[in-house]
Amino acid sequence: MIRPEHHASRRRALVSRLGAPALFVGNRIRQRNPANDFPFRQDSTFSWLTGCTVPGAALLLDGDREVLFAPPPSEDDLVWTGRIEPLADLGARLGFSDVRPVAELPAACEALGRVPFALAVPDGDATALAAACTGLDLHYPDRSGPEALLRAIADLRNVKSAEEIAEMEAAARITAEAFRVAMAATVPGETEATVAALVDAVMAARGAAPSFSTISTVHAEVLHNTDRSNRLEAGQLFCLDAGAEVPSGYAADVTRVWPVSGRFDPRQKAAYEAVFEANAAAVAACRPGARYRHVHDTASRVIARFLVDEGLLRCSPDASVETGAHALFFPHGVGHLLGMDVHDLENLGDLAAYAPGRQRSTQFGTRYLRLDLDLVPGMTVTIEPGFYVVPAIFARADFRDRFGALVDFDRAAQWVGFTGIRIEDDVLIESDGPRVITTGIPRSVADVEALVGTGLPASARFRV
Ligand SMILES: [Mn+2]
Structure with missing residues (x-):
């Protein structure tokens, strides 16, 4: 407290x-x-x-x-x-x-x-x-x-004090336990609703509460998906975006995506590793003095490189960041402030998260960037790049006109049904660089595959 x-x-x-x-x-x-x-x-x-x-x-x-x-x-x-x-x-x-x-x-x-x-x-x-x-x-x-x-x-x-950071670390620890339980409990035939219930049960059993409605879905391409009506099937990717709020009000906010079967297929694995690399590159860019917009661009470049390698983009990663072409596959900002609210201070408007003189971009994707401050020690932010296949985006006539030369829409059509991948962690800016506080939640392909489907741990005794 x-x-x-x-x-x-x-x-x-x-x-x-x-x-x-x-x-x-x-x-x-x-x-x-x-x-x-x-x-x-x-x-x-x-x-x-x-x-x-x-x-x-x-x-x-x-x-x-x-x-x-x-x-x-x-x-x-x-x-x-x-x-x-x-x-x-x-x-x-x-x-x-x-x-x-x-x-x-x-x-x-x-x-x-x-x-x-x-x-x-x-x-x-x-x-x-x-x-x-x-x-x-x-x-x-x-x-x-x-x-x-x-x-x-x-x-x-x-700017968070040491006492506040301790609270955020407590929220992150409970969140990590909830994610490990969710990964272990994932097997074909389980339901989105049951996984969400397990996550919320871990939080409740540890005296915390969800800091926002737990997102538990096999349709990660719907960014804030609140539907929980599906049964999990082998071959699908499952997405959990959730965080605990401790009694003092401090929040965590984490996303992981894992294969329902416990094994990524080759295409899922390639996309997952690209998003993981974007996450790591963006975290590394979170140094004191760095402009958050540049952190976003760092993640975008990694995603764009993957899109070029897959033949989905026909331009360089730099040209993609310039034009916003990659945003058709990464249509949101790389993260936001985190603290007593999940989108901390968002109720004060962009004044709290955009430095004086900085405006929201008008470009699709980047305009959803919720933060553009220069980072200082004591700030806590999320880093959450993603890759999504959203048929509604590919169907937009204005995008097909504007990006026809840069995006291979025929190739994109072959990806429909892939859903999406997002990897989100919470990062404290320290004087000597970034520190990820949401530790203990598998991130690498090998660590994720080793935990998914292993069964509920004995610590999950609250299950009736
Ligand atoms: Mn978030």
């Missing part, structure tokens, strides 16, 4: 950057029906500042003054949820000497005498409260808050 003193140092760092008061609201519980709630997840910035996971809480910062607001517990809570923590106890646990009922928040904002900074959160009611208390035009996620506030939050959250 992150210590209260650590949260306090973040608040001081933020206040000294802002030079003005600031209001942060947390998320509230959202109901599906009365007495039937959706799972609660605190807003990440609110958690980052307070460690407070009480729904409906708020934080007011004004110079040295810090006030935590929270809904007072009721007697009914004791009966229905077993939770009763008096506000004073909540404050003592989280390191706040001043904790008040949240009903007092509007008057406290009024008493500031000036408009505080405030942040929109993924909860309409909480954002409306922040807007009402400040008069700011706030709407999640397109009007998240004043630019100076967003920049300060992005700069501070983007």
Whole structure:
């Protein structure tokens, strides 16, 4: 867990950057029906500042003054949820000497005498409260808050402390265990749903939760595939894209693809090794000072070289990166920021992930690159190149026109049904270079083939 003193140092760092008061609201519980709630997840910035996971809480910062607001517990809570923590106890646990009922928040904002900074959160009611208390035009996620506030939050959250890195390593360890169980359990006849259930069960058994809906599919060419209705068949490639979130809120995000039969066929193996090489080259490029766009281009060049070797591209890898031809087979960015959210800070907009003066590319593929900062020590990013055969892309008339000279569409048609391959790891930028924190998950062809289908390990005792 992150210590209260650590949260306090973040608040001081933020206040000294802002030079003005600031209001942060947390998320509230959202109901599906009365007495039937959706799972609660605190807003990440609110958690980052307070460690407070009480729904409906708020934080007011004004110079040295810090006030935590929270809904007072009721007697009914004791009966229905077993939770009763008096506000004073909540404050003592989280390191706040001043904790008040949240009903007092509007008057406290009024008493500031000036408009505080405030942040929109993924909860309409909480954002409306922040807007009402400040008069700011706030709407999640397109009007998240004043630019100076967003920049300060992005700069501070983007560089992880040793305590945060330890949390991310814990998330990575649980994720690695889940992946090993999933690989071991994969045999023809098993189902996508069962593998996903095993992954989520490992996370739950270790006190964590999925940091996003587990992707468990034999159709990796659908990038964010949420369908889990298929039975696994020999000859298919299976894709697992999943990550654990530990109680402090830090996430992992990993993808592996493996053969259902336990053996890659020659074409699958060639493509897998190209994506693996792209992953390794991109990881190696994640050095302090490197521009992330160049990390993306490094992976693209390796994928393009494979496409040239297979006769799918008729141009040099450099010409492919220039024109974007390879993106017909690698239609997404090489990765993104990672932290308390899987696409960390994405709710603040491109301001958090694109350096000033840098814009998203207009080119197909590269325009989905979620990050273009210069890397600095303490940043954590994902590296996730891929190779996909997407019939809908090959069918596009505008692509056939534009790339007709560069892409062999007849040859591409022979690959339809291949599905796709993505290999994703989480990388910490250290002063002397990159460090992969998602270790212990097979990556090489030999390591993958050695584990797939070996059966559930004894440690997976939670299986009933
Ligand atoms: Mn990812």
